[in-house]
Amino acid sequence: MEISERILLSAEELFFRYGVKSVTMDEIARELGISKKTIYQHFPDKDELVFQVVEKRMVKNRTDMVCSVGAGKNTVERVVLMNEVMRQMLSVVNPGILFEIKKYYPRAWQVFQKHMQEHVLIDTVADLRQGIADGLFRSEINVDVMARLRLKEIEFGFDNQWFPPNEYSLAQVQYEFMDHFLRGILTDEGLSVYLKHYPA
C-alpha cells in the first residue's frame, strides 16, 4: 500500500479514537514506525493531513451509502441499516471530533459541509421519496424540509454542549433521534415494518 495512504489510514484511526488536536504528528509517525520527515514529504502540514482524512472519509461514506441502498428490502430497513452502521461507528468515535474540526480545521469543515449539502441531502430526499412511493412514509410530509431536519438532527447529536459525553452516549442520542424522526413520518404499514426491527 502507498505510504501516503497508510499515513491517512493511521491518522484517521487515531483522530477518530482520540480526537484531532490530542493526536500529535509524532504519535502518527510512531504508530507507523516511520519518521515525521516522511509524513511531511507527503503532507505539507497537519491542516492538509486533516483535510485529506476528512475528504477520504466522505468519499468512503458515499460509496458505503450506495452499497447499503441495495442491502435493505425497503426504505425503513435502509434507514435502520444506515443508522446501525452509524451507531457502530459512533461507538468508537471521539464525540468532540466534529466540533473540533469545525473550530480548528475550517478547510476540513468546509469539505464536510459541502459533502452533507451536495450528496447526503440529495440521497436523503431520494430515500424519503422512495419511502412514500413504497407506502411506508406519509405522503403529506415535505421531503426537502424533513431531509434537512434529519441531517441537522445528526449534527446536533454531536453537540457536546447540549449532550456532554459523560452524561450521554453519542450512539444512544443518535438512536433516539432516528426513532423519533421515523415515528413522525411512518405510515401504519411503515410502523409495523419498523417494529419488526425494533420491537417496542
Added chain:
DNA sequence: TACCGG
C-alpha cells in the same frame, strides 16, 4: 534525533 518558535 535534536531543536526552534508559537
Added chain:
DNA sequence: GCCGGT
C-alpha cells in the same frame, strides 16, 4: 510545556 514544523 507542548507540539507543529525543520
